[in-house]
Amino acid sequence: MIVLHHSSDSSAAGMHPSLSAVRLRGATKRFVGLGKKEVLTALDSIDLDVEESSCVALIGSNGAGKSTLLSILMGTLLLDEGVLQLDHQDVGEQPSWKRADKIALVRQNPEHNVLSALSIEENFALAIMGRERAFGLRRYDRDAVRHAATQALAKFGMGIESRLSEAAGTLSGGQRQAVAVAMAAVRNPRLLLLDEHVSALDPKRAKVVAEVTEDIVRAQSITTVMVTHDLSHALKHSDRVLMMHRGRIVMDLSGDEKNAIGFTELASRFEHLVGEALPDRTLLAV
Numbered sequence: 001m002i003v004l005h006h007s008s009d010s011s012a013a014g015m016h017p018s019l020s021a022v023r024l025r026g027a028t029k030r031f032v033g034l035g036k037k038e039v040l041t042a043l044d045s046i047d048l049d050v051e052e053s054s055c056v057a058l059i060g061s062n063g064a065g066k067s068t069l070l071s072i073l074m075g076t077l078l079l080d081e082g083v084l085q086l087d088h089q090d091v092g093e094q095p096s097w098k099r100a101d102k103i104a105l106v107r108q109n110p111e112h113n114v115l116s117a118l119s120i121e122e123n124f125a126l127a128i129m130g131r132e133r134a135f136g137l138r139r140y141d142r143d144a145v146r147h148a149a150t151q152a153l154a155k156f157g158m159g160i161e162s163r164l165s166e167a168a169g170t171l172s173g174g175q176r177q178a179v180a181v182a183m184a185a186v187r188n189p190r191l192l193l194l195d196e197h198v199s200a201l202d203p204k205r206a207k208v209v210a211e212v213t214e215d216i217v218r219a220q221s222i223t224t225v226m227v228t229h230d231l232s233h234a235l236k237h238s239d240r241v242l243m244m245h246r247g248r249i250v251m252d253l254s255g256d257e258k259n260a261i262g263f264t265e266l267a268s269r270f271e272h273l274v275g276e277a278l279p280d281r282t283l284l285a286v
């Protein structure tokens with residue numbers, strides 16, 4: 001679960017500090033415009049706690065700051081102000097490579113998640129070596145890699161586990177996303193970031209990948225933050241839904257309140273809160 005608050009008194013917000021896998025305090029990120037005169041505040045002093053093993057969905061308007069927040073968590077962007085803790089350690093000023101063994105990211109574009117020229121097995125070998133911080137030319141344990149890959153891939157029911165020697169470039173988009181999630185699973189990360197990871201797939205494949213992803217993160221208790229424009233996906237596959245707008249978190253839903261709300265009501269609430277409609281694709285994606 002996430003607990004959101006806007007004061008430094010965590011107990012007042014009913015927070016359980018020891019259970020936070022991710023903590024942001026006053027997290028601010030600005031971008032300077034092309035003319036170097038305008039400054040855009042992409043994240044505006046965000047306070048956020050993501051409880052260990054919970055799954056959180058980030059939704060919101062275009063330009064709300066969702067991808068920026070994921071990039072801050074990943075370490076590909078650094079905060080201008082504020083604190084980011086992962087597992088109770090300040091990491092806000094550390095680059096991504098220092099977090100590489102703790103965090104996995106599945107991107108929206110299937111082509112960005114696997115190395116097409118390598119075999120599926122080799123992609124898994126790299127993922128596993130990354131987990132063990134053992135990059136380089138040393139030989140990998142083929143049997144162990146194939147075993148881990150087979151176990152993880154079989155969950156998707158796409159038959160990819162029988163194609164481990166084939167180039168990853170021969171896979172369809174949905175199969176690549178399945179491989180990407182399976183590679184993340186074998187790394188058993190402390191934090192999994194999903195950046196619209198099923199939005200480029202046809203509805204049937206998207207459903208399978210989304211459902212198996214949730215099965216995996218629940219089974220392995222992986223703390224997960226996912227960005228999605230699909231409100232029903234957010235409601236169905238998360239414990240908590242956070243809505244962002246102009247660099248702030250403007251809505252925070254969990255528990256019975258989240259379970260009782262439908263996507264049309266969620267969209268109406270958002271429009272009421274921020275005075276503008278969500279992008280059409282938010283509703284079309286349902």
Ligand SMILES: Nc1ncnc2c1ncn2[C@@H]1O[C@H](COP(=O)(O)OP(=O)(O)OP(=O)(O)O)[C@@H](O)[C@H]1O
Nearest residue numbers: 031032040042060061062063064065066067068069
């Ligand atoms: N590298 C950058 N340089 C300048 N401005 C940026 C940069 N990255 C993001 N921004 C700006 O920061 C704001 C937040 O962008 P971000 O990509 O985080 O939004 P988002 O919620 O992910 O949007 P979308 O749903 O459209 O992907 C936007 O106004 C965007 O133009």
